[in-house]
Amino acid sequence: MTDNFRFHLIPASPTDLAAEALAGLRARPKRLPCKLFYDEAGLALFEAICATPEYDLCRNETALLRTQAASIADAVGRGACLVEPGAGGCEKVGLLLDALAPAAYAPLDIAGESLERAAQALAARRPGLRVTACAMDFLADLERIAPLLPDGRRVFFYPGSSIGNFTPEEAIALLARFRRLAGTDGGLLIGFDCKKHPGRISRAYNDEQGLTARFNLNLLGHANRLLDGNFDPGGFAHHAFYEPVEGRIEMHLVSLRDQTVRIAGDEISFPRGETLHTENSYKYLPGEFAALAGAAGWAPAGEWLAEEAAFAVQHFRAA
Numbered sequence: 001m002t003d004n005f006r007f008h009l010i011p012a013s014p015t016d017l018a019a020e021a022l023a024g025l026r027a028r029p030k031r032l033p034c035k036l037f038y039d040e041a042g043l044a045l046f047e048a049i050c051a052t053p054e055y056d057l058c059r060n061e062t063a064l065l066r067t068q069a070a071s072i073a074d075a076v077g078r079g080a081c082l083v084e085p086g087a088g089g090c091e092k093v094g095l096l097l098d099a100l101a102p103a104a105y106a107p108l109d110i111a112g113e114s115l116e117r118a119a120q121a122l123a124a125r126r127p128g129l130r131v132t133a134c135a136m137d138f139l140a141d142l143e144r145i146a147p148l149l150p151d152g153r154r155v156f157f158y159p160g161s162s163i164g165n166f167t168p169e170e171a172i173a174l175l176a177r178f179r180r181l182a183g184t185d186g187g188l189l190i191g192f193d194c195k196k197h198p199g200r201i202s203r204a205y206n207d208e209q210g211l212t213a214r215f216n217l218n219l220l221g222h223a224n225r226l227l228d229g230n231f232d233p234g235g236f237a238h239h240a241f242y243e244p245v246e247g248r249i250e251m252h253l254v255s256l257r258d259q260t261v262r263i264a265g266d267e268i269s270f271p272r273g274e275t276l277h278t279e280n281s282y283k284y285l286p287g288e289f290a291a292l293a294g295a296a297g298w299a300p301a302g303e304w305l306a307e308e309a310a311f312a313v314q315h316f317r318a319a
């Protein structure tokens with residue numbers, strides 16, 4: 001292990017996950033938390049989705065970070081401690097490191113094994129960068145990282161339009177938690193997908209290769225393993241559509257027959273045609289998002305837009 005690498009495991013409570021899953025499965029419509037997408041297979045499928053012609057979010061954001069890195073660094077400031085919730089393979093940060101020259105980097109992810117691999121490899125490539133990786137559910141335990149973070153001005157980096165997976169109210173609450181942890185001199189650099197032609201949005205979640213369908217169905221197998229369940233993925237169909245009133249993609253798994261599933265010590269019935277809501281992906285106009293971040297205590301301090309304003313990266317300072 002390199003000197004500049006630290007790895008912390010902040011274990012989630014299995015009873016909390018069971019309670020959260022059962023509360024969702026007893027609700028109407030039924031739902032499961034979207035963090036269940038990310039086992040090793042889910043992470044690999046997500047990477048493959050990013051390479052499909054239909055899923056332009058990733059390409060748009062990557063192109064922005066690559067071409068605008070110097071301008072982003074001028075706005076964000078150099079030498080900070082970058083904190084990245086849901087860092088995955090720590091790839092996007094790699095596009096900024098030369099320009100941004102952070103003193104430290106703290107990636108957080110629920111998929112602990114792949115996070116450890118990716119963060120350790122990054123630390124080995126960048127001996128001057130302190131890397132403190134935390135395997136954790138940041139929704140449950142974000143505040144527990146405070147004593148683990150290296151010194152320095154804290155800048156939250158939250159790319160990938162992951163903020164779109166929360167309702168606007170939940171997004172404000174999460175951004176306010178980032179704001180409290182970042183402190184009065186903190187920053188936020190965030191990427192989100194924008195409202196555009198509904199057909200284009202919808203296609204991104206219905207790729208021809210069927211990878212998004214496999215990604216959606218993979219959640220059932222992961223739920224089975226973590227929660228002692230017996231979902232049959234063959235008994236459900238992927239269904240994703242853009243809902244323009246809410247401004248969001250809704251991803252569902254629709255039951256193809258009457259069935260009863262055993263999970264987390266309970267039995268849940270799915271009549272044929274009933275849906276299990278697995279994910280939302282909200283889309284924002286740049287101004288809408290700035291207002292939302294404002295409600296969480298962040299003041300706008302920079303914006304970079306992809307072609308046709310299809311995707312935005314915005315920078316905020318503590319208000």
Ligand SMILES: C[S@@+](CC[C@H](N)C(=O)[O-])C[C@H]1O[C@@H](n2cnc3c(N)ncnc32)[C@H](O)[C@@H]1O
Nearest residue numbers: 035038086087088109110111137138139159160
């Ligand atoms: C859609 S991927 C995005 C990865 C990367 N940020 C990017 O933009 O390419 C979402 C990542 O967030 C992680 N994740 C999702 N929910 C999480 C949670 N509650 N706590 C920690 N990590 C989470 C997943 O494991 C996955 O690596």
